Amino acid sequence: MAHFADRLAEAVHRCGNPLCVGLDPRWESLPAEIRSKFGPTLGGVAQAYEEFCLRVLDIVAPIASVVKPQSAFFESCGMAGMMTLTRVLSKARRLGLITILDAKRGDIASTATAYADAAFDGTKIGDNVLPVWNADALTVNPYLGRDAIEPFLLSARKSNRGLFVLVRTSNPGAGLFQDLVCDGKPLHQHVGAAVAWWTRENVGVCGYGDVGAVVGATNAAELGRLRTLLPDVWFLVPGYGAQGGKAEDVAGAFNADGLGAIVNSSRGVTFPFQPDDEDWEDAIEKAAKSAAGELAAVMMR
């Protein structure tokens, strides 16, 4: 496998847009057609999530190049949900999509290694490496500091995977700690500076490194400032679409080369219908094409 940043650049060039489709299945939003097939047990819900997500993958694979399953919704079905997550990631890989496991993990030392090995190459047992999630990238939380990020990095670099570190998130209450000013600049810029330092340890031929930053779309000025401060860092930008961010709000996330950011839409692309709508697959295709088109237009400005 090529360097993670280069695979991301190639994928964006190939599709001509930076859309990342978030897979956040919710029982109450699923098409009635799917819900009616499965009973309201954890196993039934997990099967319904699986059918829905696999059909979404078929629809979006010709349009977008990156997908981001949100681990929480699969975990909320316990063991059966983990089987579903395995199958969703596996199908995404077969379709040639880049997969970002959105689990926002953060822990230290051997615990961080356990999370990272499971997310990437596989869990090491004796001399064997046993694949678990086999994702291309993982979101991680920086609060625990240096020795919480480094085990994830070590694991990712063994097989050319990537990390996206939370820097400035898109939720209304994100500023409580992320915007506290320390030594003349907000905390999230300190985290950003650490991300830039880590990413420069391993830069691909495209000029970007393998440690990205999660930067929300909900504050265009902040997004632009971070773009200037962190020129060689890939951004994963949530908050576009259902969370309120518009395509013009994310324009500042891109560098002059049109690269540097992938923009996530979850509900906006995967739930643009009411559960009783029979043409829900057409609605998803239309929403994905519309988001891809909007983002393609702003990425090259």
Next chain:
Amino acid sequence: MAHFADRLAEAVHRCGNPLCVGLDPRWESLPAEIRSKFGPTLGGVAQAYEEFCLRVLDIVAPIASVVKPQSAFFESCGMAGMMTLTRVLSKARRLGLITILDAKRGDIASTATAYADAAFDGTKIGDNVLPVWNADALTVNPYLGRDAIEPFLLSARKSNRGLFVLVRTSNPGAGLFQDLVCDGKPLHQHVGAAVAWWTRENVGVCGYGDVGAVVGATNAAELGRLRTLLPDVWFLVPGYGAQGGKAEDVAGAFNADGLGAIVNSSRGVTFPFQPDDEDWEDAIEKAAKSAAGELAAVMMR
């Protein structure tokens, strides 16, 4: 179920010590007797973890009152690991132990709710609530801010569960962000102040609230300072034992009433043997009694 803080106080009083036993199973450290029964597949490893953890629970239940499974090691076995985690939590409950799921989750809005509902009362599907982990408490990461903590709180309070928010962790690189000085005090004190504010919304008859703080044992001065600043907050103190913290280092974590802190030991209690030792169960019993005794002596000073 009684208020989480009162259950914790009752449990510490009943056992006479504040020991929390961390369950961090590692294949290479397991007794050879157990490893030899299971093949090196994810399912085999998960079964070995299960046998080991269930036997540890039987040994420590008469000595300690709190256990803390580390989610990463179970997740690293994929689906089979989640089945093991379910059974370990279930047996701990049957033995009357208080369970803290150490997953350090952090996310926002409906994603946070999905994590929290799974950890506590259960996943809501239509009119049904389907139990998943059913733990008494969950560790959470504060970096995402106010609206990342509040969904966890809402979910916990529906059934008298608790949270432990990462405040100052025990790892060597923790200070990279946690010790940055903002408005005259380190970031972790800002997080601590927010924890104190949240916990005061729901205080039990013992005088402590349902939102605790994770504060490492590796810096005794910092621990004492946080104890003074946050008198009504339960501390979960990692770093004692194998990580280098001694019983006298954690003395400052307790209030004058002998309450206010539970102290975790994982490897120190559960792996005080070599894989080939046949009397590994005796070694665990001895290590648990020794840790419980050491901590009982410092909690009432």
